[in-house]
Amino acid sequence: MSTAPHHLVSRARHLAAEVLAPQAERVDQEGVPASSIEAVKRSGLLGVSAPVEYGGSAAPAAVARETAEILAGACCSTWFVQTQHHTPVQMLTKAQLPLRERLLGPLARGELLSGVAYAQLRAHPRVPVRVTRERGGWRFDGTVPWYTGWGLNDVMLLAGVTETDDVLFAFTEAREQPGLRPSPPMRLAALTASRTVSLELAGLWLPDDAVALRAPYETWAVTDRPKNTNASPAVFAVTASALDLLEGSDGDPATKETARALRTRLNEIRRQAYELADHPVPTERIDERLAVKTRSYDLLRAATTAAVVAGGGRSIDLGSPAQRLAREGMFLLVQGQTAEVRTAHLGSLGSPGRLSS
Incomplete structure (x- = not known):
């Protein structure tokens, strides 16, 4: 029932x-x-x-x-x-x-929307944003390469690394202010609509009561590293939307059969991914997580490519959902990417017979 x-x-x-x-x-x-x-x-x-x-x-x-x-x-x-x-x-x-x-x-409650400015921590041991103690608070200097939602967010969670190699996360208003200057909105091949900018920090000062977390870098990294080894729900979402287009097209029986076969694979890979995501120890079964994640990317590329091919020349028009989904798929290949994920993905791309496995 x-x-x-x-x-x-x-x-x-x-x-x-x-x-x-x-x-x-x-x-x-x-x-x-x-x-x-x-x-x-x-x-x-x-x-x-x-x-x-x-x-x-x-x-x-x-x-x-x-x-x-x-x-x-x-x-x-x-x-x-x-x-x-x-x-x-x-x-x-x-x-x-x-x-x-x-x-x-x-x-x-949704009264405030927060953005995040901490992906630069994953560049360690490089320190794109340095945090130093100053006037009973904390001074931020450096560059945040990516900040999404500028002009839409109310607050941001900003992070940097201290001189003692601690990570420090603190909240501030998501607006231009002394010591914080945004770039013009970035022109991106996909998701330009997300209002992504870079942030230049030159003496942004935040008080102690704005701090949400301070911890040794390695302590934080142990919990952060496994997160992006799991397949993203957005990958499955864009894949499914591309298959919806394919199934709704006026294509021949071969088109319908392609959609059916890819849908079966989607259901299986999604099941595997979410079983791994629910595993009680997030630092275990990393190789399995990465393997399923790369298979989800294979399927994403296959589904969005099929939608473009089925749409023919119409797919190249900027008003076509097929090309939008294909560009969104390209974006998701690198969204939240870490060195570990990139290595696993590139290795899978070099393996013969990957798509047919």
């Missing part, structure tokens, strides 16, 4: 059908509008994993993945802006600091 979907899954489907999917091609060309972000805020999805006592839903991981798939499949740019928000929520949920009482509720 089937059960009713979780209420956040129902809300995500409504948001995708009524707001995101109908304007996905326009958003891709013009940028994520504030109205879409306001709709996400109202939906309750920003608190999907947040504690109930702070206004969140404390939903299971499976619900968080399903809502992410729904949003990314409807409009990958909007999904990418809002997905940044969940890391700050998770960090504050674990923090025992006054900052948690000040920020977690507004973030969980």
Whole structure:
């Protein structure tokens, strides 16, 4: 007997059908509008994993993945802006600091949207952003190469490395201010709509009570490294959207058979990926996680390529969903990429018979 979907899954489907999917091609060309972000805020999805006592839903991981798939499949740019928000929520949920009482509720209830500026930590031992003690607080200097959601986010979670090789995460307002200057919006081959900039930091000062986490780099890295070895729900979402296009085309029986075969593979790889993601020890079975992740990339490329091929010359038009999905797929190949993931992916690409395995 089937059960009713979780209420956040129902809300995500409504948001995708009524707001995101109908304007996905326009958003891709013009940028994520504030109205879409306001709709996400109202939906309750920003608190999907947040504690109930702070206004969140404390939903299971499976619900968080399903809502992410729904949003990314409807409009990958909007999904990418809002997905940044969940890391700050998770960090504050674990923090025992006054900052948690000040920020977690507004973030969980969707009153505030947070971005993140910490991917540069993965460049270690290079230190793109240095943090030093100054005037009873912390001074940030350097460059954040990627910051998504500029002009849409209310706050940001910013990170750097101290002189003692600690990572330090702190919150600040997501606006130009003394010591923080954004670049012009980046022109990207995919997800330009996400309003991504780089940030120049030259003496940005933040007080002690803005700090969400300080820990030795290696202690933080032990928990960070395994995260990106898991396959992303967005990869499965864009794959599924490409297969929806393929199945809805006026192609010959061979087109339908291709869609059916790829859909079967999608269901199997997704099942394997989520079983691994739910494994109780995230630092175990890393080789398996990476193998499934690279297979999900293989399938993503196959599905988006099939949608372009089935659409023929129409697929090259910027108003075509097929080319948008193909570019989104290209973006997802490198989104959140670490050296470990890149090595595994390149190794798989050099293996003969990969797609036929």
